[in-house]
Amino acid sequence: MSKGRPVLDPTEDDVRKLLACKVHLGTKNIVQPMERYCFARRKDGIHVFDLHMTWQKLILAARVIVAIENPADVCAVSARPYGQRAILKFAQYTGAQYVASRFTPGTFTNQIQDSFMQPRILLITDPRTDHQAITESSYVNIPVVAFCDTDSPVNYVDLAIPCNNRGQKAIGMMYWMLTREILRMRGTIVRSVPWEIKVDLFFYRDPEDVLKKEEEAAQQAFLPPAQDFAAYDKASFEKTIEAGAGGSWGDDTNTWDAVGTTQWGAE
Template identity: 25%
Template sequence: MELLIQKSDYAKYRINKGGLSISNKFKKFLSWRTSTGRNMMDIAKIDQRIRLGAKLLSNYKDVLIIGTKFDEKYSKKFAELMGFKFLSKFRCGMLSNPEYKGYLEPEIIFVTNTELLRNAISEAELVGLPVIGYCNTDSNLSCIDYIIPINTTSEKALAVAFWLIAKECLNKKITLEEFLE
């Protein structure tokens, strides 16, 4: 199967660059290890997970994207483009307490960082919501229903991944340059 973008572009944007440590569940997404001990993710598997993640998201109307300050620019743009709700700051009770002023009832949540957004993931599990997550080699994968392996420490890598998912979901000719504006 042809990749969504050239293999060299995946490398250029460092989408496949992992961390120095690795969780056991993540090993299936690895390709090789550098001489300095950095884990590199398998580009074909990243591409496949992005495609399948896009298909999964397109089955839901009420999706909540939960981002961090680090990725807010592109996660928010992705949410707007897709017509999804977006949060840059998650507060406990937003998914589990109907009396909470900011209570939300999405069908699925998509988190951009499984370490920083652990409260949102735990709360989603508590109420039975499926969770899609961008995960790096050292991410905590518990309670993540669908893993998209990616370098979560690179803003450009996250932006390219969001662009690829949007492009797949919307079947649009949206260029990376347009998305990055």
Template identity: 25%
Template sequence: MTIPTFTMRQLLEAGIHFGHHTRRWNPKMEEFIFGERNKIHIIDLEKTVPMLYAALEIIHEIAKKGGKILFVGTKRSASEIIASSAINCGQFYVNHRWLGGMLTNWETVSQSIKRLKELESKIESGEINNLTKKEKLNIERSKEKLELNLGGIKNMPNLPDAIFIIDINKESIAVQEAKKLNIPVIAICDTNTDPSNIDYPIPGNDDAVRSISLYCDLIGSAILSGMEENLAESGVDIGNSEVNVDEEIPSDKEIETIQDNDKKETVENENNKNLNMDLENNSDSN
């Protein structure tokens, strides 16, 4: 079995060890917290490493058997990365808003997807050119709205075999629906979350773009590796997607040096987290 590998240095440089402000922690994440600096919780990467590998292994096995993974991340820092990563490895995604019932009411969602494809066909064929300006505008707006919410799953034939989530607090409904349907959940769990209902939790920063990019690169590579093995007998080569990992794991002294260099950025990191949250809340209220 071939899954992408990574180093402790990569995790540190991506800021995966930065949690939230100590006042915002969830006690159920206590076992994954190494300590605190400047009132910011520091995640124990020695616990993250084996849990991340476990997640990559299950993702690889699902892809190897021809299964499909649904990427979910609707927050600003994750939205574009989630979409591009899912597309790059031939999977599906939700990156705008999770609609209630997207999994548990799949039959109804499928009808909406069918409607989206019908509207796309009418627009592409020029069929709407004979309509009035108002009618054309209504069709185009309906198509845009459906595309925004369902574009990432419009070619998903049925329910996914697993879902990968960034920020389980924001995507709590997605977690609930997956659990109800016994769909495995692989998710990033920051220090302000409860990992109890997650099948394959990955303790780590779920806000920083660099962190999210690394998670998605690794997950995508695991999927492509599994697909490659699945297609090996047919002679199809989808490319070597392993992450470059020709680095040695840094010593304790090197880790301390990296953390010291990050110390000045820690408070700014948390302020950015709070700002992102405020922006999201304002957006949601609008």
């Protein structure tokens, strides 16, 4: 698939993962620079990306990031909630910096800010929502690598990776594959062995769903263990009744000498 070494080509499992996470599905709108990355349009108007070109751009982005000697000179930005967990994991495994949620204006241009950064390369989740970071990078000549959808503006974007940048699982999958390729090129992990980190860790998790699951687990911990009443047969049940009672329950005769009929006040 790639024009370089065949070892960089994706496996069948990689292609299945990309399709399962709907990385190849774009939007109904498309801008002229992104037309080259699409090969078809569905009947409902959704444009479909060419995964061959998506993979080539992903490998190129990994090579660009690996060329940076200091991993801390790479900065990942995501204002979209679906990408915030992904960039946290990306920064954790690659050693890069990250800016999750809102991007503070002046982070790359105002030196008196506490959050001032001077990265050598910028990784963008969505050029539309992260436009402030891209604009400031153009002022200080920072190269930009961005995940671009069919309708994403590509102004000041140096390397566009065509993919679905709106899907919850699509964003996590792309960051997971980019992280894996970076670690492989650095020699941290080998290609012959599957990466032990699962892609689920890069997926967005709704805080309300997580809190609800924790509450359900806490309630289950306080519930008493369920008893198996089927284990008690009829014979053992009748034996228990005979041991606890002083006479027959079906007898209408008053037996005052039975067990339990003594006066409580008698000494």
